[in-house]
């Protein structure tokens with residue numbers, strides 16, 4: 001296959017500020033006056049969120065790499081004490097192994113290519129693999145060596161109330177999951193059950209119900225299970241949506257997990273909760289038409305969740321000419337730079353009424369599934385990246401260790 005070239009769809013993010021950290025977004029804008037989208041990374045916020053999650057969760061924390069695989073973010077997650085990573089592709093595994101020779105990497109995609117399984121096992125030292133069918137179990141057994149193999153059976157959950165339902169694609173129904181546990185047990189140095197309640201899940205009870213279901217599957221299987229992986233889905237704050245405190249989720253998990261066999265190891269796979277506050281994007285207004293603003297990043301860039309899914313994000317105006325912005329606020333809609341009419345972000349985006357061409361808008365909480373989802377569509381694949389030391393536009397107040405345990 002040497003004659004077949006592979007090509008990355010998205011150009012690497014351009015750095016114009018290598019190694020430098022700016023005290024805040026205003027000083028960065030004043031000195032660089034970017035005419036392309038500017039991704040502002042706040043590794044300190046990621047490290048803090050990772051530390052808090054790691055301290056609160058009674059088990060191993062696996063960061064879900066797909067959420068944001070920017071090396072600065074990965075280093076920030078690791079600086080928060082996270083030494084396990086949930087990877088879903090060979091490329092993620094390769095990147096993580098090159099950065100963290102000693103980290104525990106887990107291959108948590110239920111459908112893997114044989115080549116990726118082989119590379120993970122033989123080249124990158126991955127020992128834990130997820131599966132939700134007997135076919136995948138056979139594949140994993142054939143392509144790995146014996147010995148220290150960890151097998152995790154992904155359980156399907158009924159559709160819940162999370163903002164992003166993840167029940168439709170992966171997971172074994174309870175009876176099949178029980179049979180898979182029985183089939184996997186003789187080959188597993190470690191046997192686990194995993195699930196995902198859906199992303200941005202605001203209800204601690206979702207974990208209660210999922211753990212109860214997992215426990216009934218374990219009981220039906222009749223075999224001992226070593227690991228319960230409670231997945232990701234832990235929510236963060238967005239405008240108009242303040243989740244319960246992290247402690248309420250941890251309490252729900254701890255209470256429900258009390259019925260498990262003593263010694264069962266808990267795993268969690270948070271993505272959004274660790275990195276959402278770690279990046280914002282600064283867009284520039286290229287044209288104003290009434291209360292529509294044409295800006296230089298959109299749903300094919302870092303803002304896909306602001307398009308059809310209709311997520312709202314914290315935002316603020318930074319005037320380009322140093323003026324004091326008008327105190328009168330108005331609601332705007334934003335259009336992204338591509339020629340697709342789906343490249344629209346209805347918001348509403350509340351901004352000073354005198355916003356005009358050249359002004360910048362900083363949009364926060366884009367560290368999760370923002371920069372990671374950008375495409376090169378229509379040639380709009382360039383962006384600047386810089387690290388800033390100021391506080392994110394919206395902190396995650398629920399990620400407080402001391403917040404009262406919810407009733």
Ligand SMILES: *Cc1c(COP(=O)(O)O)cnc(C)c1O
Pocket residue numbers: 064066067086108196198199200231232233234269270271272273368
């Ligand atoms: C995407 C994903 C996660 C992370 O989910 P968040 O909602 O971002 O916490 C964890 N585990 C699996 C298997 C996933 O696919």
